[in-house]
Amino acid sequence: MLTIGALGKKTGTKVQTVRYYEQIGLMPEPGRTEGGQRRYGDAELDRLSFIRHARQLGFPLEAIRELLDLSDNPDCSCAEADSIARRQLKQVEQRMARLEALRTELQRMVHECSGGNTSECRVLEVLRDHSECLTNHEEIGA
Amino acid sequence: MLTIGALGKKTGTKVQTVRYYEQIGLMPEPGRTEGGQRRYGDAELDRLSFIRHARQLGFPLEAIRELLDLSDNPDCSCAEADSIARRQLKQVEQRMARLEALRTELQRMVHECSGGNTSECRVLEVLRDHSECLTNHEEIGA
DNA sequence: TGTACATGCTCTAGCAGCTAGAGGTTCAAT
DNA sequence: ATTGAACCTCTAGCTGCTAGAGCATGTACA
Structure with missing residues (x-):
């Protein structure tokens, strides 16, 4: 179980940013200790890594939200993910x-x-x- | 004498943006009609053109502020303007x-x-x- | 001279994507 | 038990505008 600080360090994300992602619904609400501190597992680590990587590639948060949805449904057609990436490429x-x-x-x-x-x-x-x-x-x- | 709308049209600037530039002190407070509407002359037109052009070249507003100051003092050394432009070039x-x-x-x-x-x-x-x-x-x- | 209506006014809030700080609590090590 | 780093929430700020509410003015035409 990771604290928010440890999670941030592993993914190169500031603590405030992690909380911000939670606030806008990009990261799920994590479990808490009795005292109310956030604790994260591997699923959240993967998700945050995904987000950060997509950010590094310049995807806006809304596009990342879509990509995460697609990634959560492995049976969907990948055409949509492809089109998001193409759109981003065009912008670049x-x-x-x-x-x-x-x-x-x-x-x-x-x-x-x-x-x-x-x-x-x-x-x-x-x-x-x-x-x-x-x-x-x-x-x-x- | 130009209304704010006419000034905006001539320079490709939205009315709100002109007022914003005034608010942050990039544009001077113009004269007003009796009813309180802004009226602009050629000096303001030139100044706003300068600002917009610099924005198109990607200069941040703070850099533009400095450039305007330099432009207002024709006897200063141009080294500073040069260095601002070089900085911008580097960023690009x-x-x-x-x-x-x-x-x-x-x-x-x-x-x-x-x-x-x-x-x-x-x-x-x-x-x-x-x-x-x-x-x-x-x-x-x- | 009346009236329509485009344009003007101020003020506030919102956009992306965070970041920083205040003021207080919890956790882990000693 | 105590220290001190790391956590908590909440609010406000950054850049450079942009949009809207709710009202006032200016101008053209009849």
Whole structure:
């Protein structure tokens, strides 16, 4: 039986995060000691490992919830899990493409900066005038 | 003189967002009509364009605050603006490297999935067992 | 001049996915 | 019995917005 701290250590999860997962229903309510402390077994360890691994791959918690459901029903078709993964892959590819464009623009800004004072700083100039940009980087935040 | 809605339209910013920028001190308090509605001039238009452009390039609001300060003092050395841009470039490059690793892993998951039921789904298997991963993707969220 | 109605106002709460802290309790070792 | 680390709950905060309630203003048209 593991304490919440031990569970956290084994999975690389902060204690608060484990409790948070419980709160939003991603982790089950565990057993408790007489004094009210959480104790975890192997099933919970596996589940949390699954969650953390999926998080490392960038899956949002809602997708992980679905994946856990699928994983709990071994007779379901795996098509759905596959489509969740494909969706995630697509997102990653989109973000990469966007970052690529940003990198190009930032490199250009930085390389052209000659080091005078701010009145002739290329970095600030480019920010002031969007038309100086070569690439499209319309959407914010992706 | 522009209403907040017109300003938003010109810069691709939602009205709420403009007010938010004012609230956190990134945009100045504008003049008001007798009835209390905000009215903006060209200086504010330029400032908001600057902010939005920097956001599109992924700069966090705090960095933008610094860049605006620098931009307001044309005699300062541009070294600082340069270093902010370099920092941002570095972050973009780090994120790209991370996404690259994730993409590889997700591609592998997806390509190996043969389409049976979930008990033998590669997607779920990989998530269950981290040791199946080829790449390191330790940190979450980057 | 009246009236419709788009747009404006403030205030509060919510999103993801945690993280940190206050103030108090339990557990395990000595 | 006592210490001290680790646990408990609860609340609030982070980034960068976004949405909605409930009301006021501004403008165009008849």
